[in-house]
Amino acid sequence: MKEDAGKSKKGLNVENMKLRDIESDYVLEEQIGYVLRIASQKHASIFQKHSIDGLTPTQFSALMRIAEIGECSQNRLGRLTSMDVATIKGVVDRLKKKGLLGLESDPNDKRRTIIKLTEASKNMIKNLHEAGRRISEETLEPLSPAEQATLLGLLKKIS
Amino acid sequence: MKEDAGKSKKGLNVENMKLRDIESDYVLEEQIGYVLRIASQKHASIFQKHSIDGLTPTQFSALMRIAEIGECSQNRLGRLTSMDVATIKGVVDRLKKKGLLGLESDPNDKRRTIIKLTEASKNMIKNLHEAGRRISEETLEPLSPAEQATLLGLLKKIS
DNA sequence: ATTTTGTTATTAGTATACTAACATAATGCA
């Protein structure tokens, strides 16, 4: 980034400001939503740099979850990865197209589609775990181990 | 959310796990990318609940920045709000359509479009600042003031 | 047993967010 959006108002001289200015002072960089977006962008760029098989972070999450629980319906997978029904559909469709998810209809419930890993994706899981760990590590690299734990804890607290 | 994706592996009995299981242990909930996504979703839902004139968080950021700096080119606004050229174009187009941004071409540089607030958006800024503050407050409500500052600081550090 | 309620999945529409390619205009330097 050439022109850093992270400019600060640290040096602002409150004494010399008119009351109206002080009242309307609002620093974008200090708002949690803005900061969350920037941090997410940074993580996404690190993730993309590692580029595991062209997977996106959400596709990665879906695969990890299925690997963890074995198999489940599409909507349930969405809930377990915090994606709504429309989002998880797209994610599952693309993963199926890549041959990383197998779909079959549930004989016990005609509404449901059972989703499971394929042989191809089963063989990838270990590598994906390692890649995932490296990505998290690189994202959190500016922080001490204690700070990393603090950050995760605080983010969970506001979720 | 009914089936909370935030289930923990805290109670996992390491003693009883086979070595292979331990090696491949990877907890999605502990990965910074996943946690960032969930936190961003929570913030987005709080933002949307406050619903200031149908503005989205990104549109809001763009307006705040223009209000702060007066006027600038489209690409520069993108850089100052951390949006790439394609994203800022869409955001500016929609804000213009809503009558919240005025566009005129720069006489000194025929490539540039000068972007500024309209009378309508100038009159909204104060309300937007207040709404923004309430949204940040509600998002960070689970945290103490010290924790809020810590969270912002750590997020900036990894950005 | 029928109705109501809830669940699953699909579809259409909108809004970020990115890449890549392109045209145009401005700037730097040889």
Add this chain to the structure above:
DNA sequence: TGCATTATGTTAGTATACTAATAACAAAAT
């Protein structure tokens, strides 16, 4: 001056991420 580089803005394509509407089916309630 002239050419290469850089900057600005547009467009096309893909991938989340949401709302809202719909259809099919299952489970619960009366």
